[in-house]
Amino acid sequence: MTPDYALLARQLEALFDSRDWLTNSAQTCAFIMQEVPELNWAGFYLQREPELLSLGPFQGKPACNPIPFTKGVCGAAARTQQTQRIDDVHAVADHIACDVASxxxxxxxxxxxxxxxxxxxxxxxxxARFDTTDQAGIEDLVAVFMASTDLD
Incomplete structure (x- = not known):
């Protein structure tokens, strides 16, 4: 069942009572993990050094850290600055398997x-958990996070 992403966007916006990036990123991944079905990990990786992602707030099993822009699906999203939607991560040659269940x-x-x-x-x-509706909905939730958060 596809979540009502418009409703989730309004709920996420109402959840924020601060513009602090740490608070809002923690709330965002907890909210998504709670409200979007069939997830086993939701979290942020932050660019704190050139060409490298560092683990930020998340929900799920312990995660891989750091992730270079040259590796995995997160690295591809960082490198291309484009959303990556992967049906089968095991078919991605440089996939970083933090949780083999993913x-x-x-x-x-x-x-x-x-x-x-x-x-x-x-x-x-x-x-193949994520379709175009999920992609657009999650991108909308990211837009709510960005509009409600000081990212400097």
Whole structure:
């Protein structure tokens, strides 16, 4: 069942009572993990050094850290600054397997003032979990996060 992403966007916006990036990123990944079915990981990777993503707030099993832009689905999203929607992560040659139960992945880059701030990474144990509706809905949730958060 596809979530009502318009409703989720309004609920996420109402959840924010601060513009602090740490608070809002923690709330965002907890909210997504709670409200979007069939996920086994939801979290942020932040660009704190050139060409490298560092683990930020997340929900799920312990995660891989750091992730170079040259590796995996998160690295591809950071490198291309384009959302990556992968039906079968095991078919991706340089996939980084933090949790072997993950089968599909959706990674949305977060841009501020023409620079990469980080990415939102969602993993699912179900093959082909994410469709175009999920991609648009999660991109909308990222837009709510960005509009409600000081990313400097």
């Amino acid at each position: 089968r599909s992945e959706l990674v949305v880059p977060i841009m501020t003032r023409d620079r990469l701030w980080g990415v939102l990474d969602l993993d699912s144990p179900r093959h």
